[in-house]
Amino acid sequence: MSSEMDTAAFGEKHIAKGIGRLTKHVFDEGKGTFITTDKGVKLLDLTSGIGVVNLGHCHPKVSAAAAEQCMKMTHAQINIGFSAAQITLLKELIPILPHPTLDTVFLWNSGAEAVEAAVKLARAATKKPNIIVMQGSYHGRTNATASMTRSKTIYGEGHGPLMGGVFATAFPYYSQFGGATPDTPTEELVNMSLLQLKLTLQQQTSPSDTAAIILEPVLGEGGYVPAPPAFLHGLRKICDEHNILLIADEVQCGMGRTGRMWFVEESGVRPDILVFAKGIANGFPLSGIASSKALMDLQKPGSMGGTYAGNPVACAAATATIKAFRDEKVLENVAARSKQIFSFLNDLKASGTKAGNLIEDVRGSGLMVGLQFKNPALQRDSANAAAQNAKIQGQIAPKVVAECVKRDMLLLSTSVFDVLRFIPTLTISEEELSKACEIFKEALEAVAKDL
Template sequence: MTPTTETHAEEDIRHTYGPKLVTSLPGPNARAVVEADDRLISPSYTRSYPMVAKRGRGVRVEDVDGNEFLDFAAGIAVTSTGHCHPEVVTAIQRQAAELIHMSGTDFYYENMITLAERLSKLAPMKGPHRFYYGNSGAEAVECALKIARYHTGRQHIIAFLGAFHGRTMGALSLTASKPQQKRRFSPLVPGVTHVRYPYAYRGCSGGPQEEEAFALGCARYIEDKLFKTTLAPEEVAAIFVEPIQGEGGYVPAPKIFLQELRKICDRHGILLVADEVQSGAGRTGQWWAIQDSGVEPDIVCIAKGIASGMPLSICMTRAEIMDWKPGSHASTFGGNPVAIAAALATMDVLEREGIANAAKRGGEILERLRTWKEKHPVVGDVRGRGLMIGVEFVKDQKTREVAPALRDRIVDLCFERGLLVLGCGETSIRLAPPLIVNEHEAKIALDIFEQSVAIAAKEM
C-alpha cells in the first residue's frame, strides 16, 4: 500500500510501529564506524549489511544516524523480550548495584540455585536435574561434549550435516554448516561422525508420507549402516541434535526422527543431547522445541534468549549424568550474578506473555507466508514453529535450484527499507523477532519483506 492510499489510522500505525529512515544507508556516522571497524576489528566477523546500532527498545533499533529499524533478527534470536525490556533493565541495574562478580567456580550465589530450581520445573525431561553455567552457546555445547565423554567413558560423538553448535574447538568439531567455519583449523577434536539431517525439502520431493519415510531413513541409517560398518555403538557417548537446525536453514526435525533417535540411544546406552541454544527459551511457542516431539533428552544446551542479551549459557542434565569431580570443568564468569538476574526477569516476561505471543504471532506470520509460494515463484519453502521461521528461496520451484545471491539481495533490500533480517542455510532467510512483537509490527515487517522479494525477483 502506498502512502497516498493509506488511511490516517494506517499512517499512524506505520509511524508508530514501522521503520523511520532519515538518511541514506549507511548514514555518515555509520560509514565512519564501518571504516574504523575495517581497520581495528577481526575480519572474521560476518556482517550482512552496514547496520551500526546505538540504542534499542522493544522490536525497534536505532542506528548512529538516527534511523530506526524493525528488528526481525533479535541479535540472532537473543533479545527474546525485546531490546532493553524495562523489567530486565531494572533487574540488571539492581543486581549491578549490589554485586557484579565473585565467581561461581569458587564461591556461592543464591541466585544460581534460584534459576536452577526454576529451570528444573520447566525441563523437557524428568528430574532431578543438575546445571552448569557458562557464557555462550558454544560453552554449553563444550560442557555437554565433555560430560558425555566423562559420564559414559566413551569416545565417539554423532552429529548432523548442516548443524551449527558453535566455534570453539569442541563445538566446532560438531558443527557442519559451512566449510569456512572449519577451514585451516584442523585437526579438530577427533571422534565426531556426521550423518544426514532430515531436511525434507532438500531430501525428497513427495508429500507428508514420503517426508516421514525420509526422516525415518535418516535416523535408521545410524543403526542400520553406521553401526554395522564403521562405528561400534558401545563406543558412542552421545548424539547431538538441534530440534530445529538454526544456521542450517531453520529446518525443523520431524517428530518421528527425534523419536527414533531416542529409541536408538536407549538401545545402546547413548546420551541424547538437544542443542536448544537458538530454538529454546520460548521461541517456538513452547519452552523447548523438543517438547513438540514428546522426546525427553538427557542433556539440554541453553543460551541466546534465556537472558535477553546478557552472556549466559546453561547445560542442563539429568542429575545422575553430571557426575564429574570438582575441577573437571568450570568457568570464571559463568553464572555471573548480573546475567542470572537478567535471566530470572526474562523468564517472568516470557511466562507472562512472550511464549504465548510467540505461538500466536508465529502462527499468523506462517499463515501469510505460506501463500507466497503461489504468489512468488522464487519462494521454495516456508517452515518453522512459533517465531523461528525460515523462508527458502530458489531460482525455480520445480528444480529447487539454490539462489544464494537472490537471498542476499533480499536481505539487502529489507535493510534499505528499515527491516533487519538475516540469512541462514545456503539460500534461506530467518525471521526471529523478539517474542513480544505485536500484530502491527509483524504486518509492516512482512509488507517490507514481501516488497523486497518482489523487487529482487524482477531483477533476476
C-alpha cells in the first residue's frame, strides 16, 4: 500500500473486482453536467450517475439542505421514533405521487432494498408467495432482486440459489420476439405479451399463488423501452381479475426522467405499489415504496425497518430536490431537451451516412433515450443469412462508448442487445446537449469507419 501508488491503481488493487466499471477515471468533483477527475480532466456526464443526479451534480440548494441537516441531526432511527426530516419530506412527496391512493410510504436506502420491501409487502398483504417479473427486467443485485432481474444472466450467475417463487413473462419489446422488428405494430407486441402473461398464470404460477406482477414502466437495463399504455392497462385488468398486486418499479424512470414526475402518469394506470429511488434525493442514498394505507398497514409493526432507513440527511436532500423541480421548472427543460436529442438522433438515423445507417431504432421518453444499432451479428434468428455473414464483430455500442470516453464524455450502453442509453441530467442546457450530440456523432463516425 504505497502512498505513491496512483489512485486508480490503488482502487484496482483494493476495491472488489466484482464491481466492474466503464472507465478508470477517478471522479473527484461534480458540478451540473460535468465531473472533474483527480487528474483535472473535465468530463461531460451523459449518465448522471445512472439516472441519479437529475438536477445535476451538487445542485446548490440540495447540497445546502443536506449540509444544514448535517449540523442538526444525522441519524434519526425510524424504529425508535418519528424523524422530523422524514415527515417534512413526506409532506412534499405524497402530493406528487402518481395516484391519490398512494398515501403511505416506507423509506429505505437503495433501489434494490425498496424492491425487496415491495415484495415483502405484496407477500404479507396477499398471503401469496410468487412474483411475476418481465423478461429483460432489472431490479437490483441483492439476492432477492438478482432473482427478479432478467436483463442479463451476469447478475445471478454463480451466486445461486437465489430467491425462489419468481416467474418471468414477456415485455412488449420487439427484440425479445423472434421475427419482430421496430416496425412491428405496438398492438401486436402488446397482444403477444398479454397472451404470454395469461399463459404464465395458467402454466407456471396460478393466480392463487401469485402475489404481484412487477415491472419497470420503462424497461431500463433491459433496453430502454417504454411500456405502451395498452400494456399497462392490460396488466391492471389482469391484476384486478385475479387479486394480484401491480408494482411499478420507477427507480430509474421516475422523478421527472421521462418528462412527467412518474411514467405511469401517461397511461393513468394506478400501481398498487410504487417503488422509487435514484433521483429522489439527487445523489443521496434514499429509496422507498408507496401504497394505500390499507395495504401498507397489513404488515405487522416491527416487520419493516432498518438502521439507516430514510436517513434524515437524505430526506432533507429529497425535500430540496422536490422543491427545486417545482421552482426551477425542470420538467419544461426535459421537454425541450428531449425534443432536441430525439430530433438530432432521428436526423442522424435518416442521414443516409455510414454512421446513420448503423442505427436501427431511437426510442424512449423525455430524457430516458435508447438507441439500438442494426447489428446483423446480434440477430437472434440463426437462419438469417446476414447473421451468418456478419462482418461486425461483437457489439457496436461499447465501441462507441469507448470513443466517447476518449473525447471526455461519459455515455452508457445497456442490455444484451446493441443499445446505448442517453440519460443526461434533467437540467442540461441546450449548448451542453448540442456538444454531447456532436461528440456522440464523432464517436459513432470513428466506429463506423472501421466496420
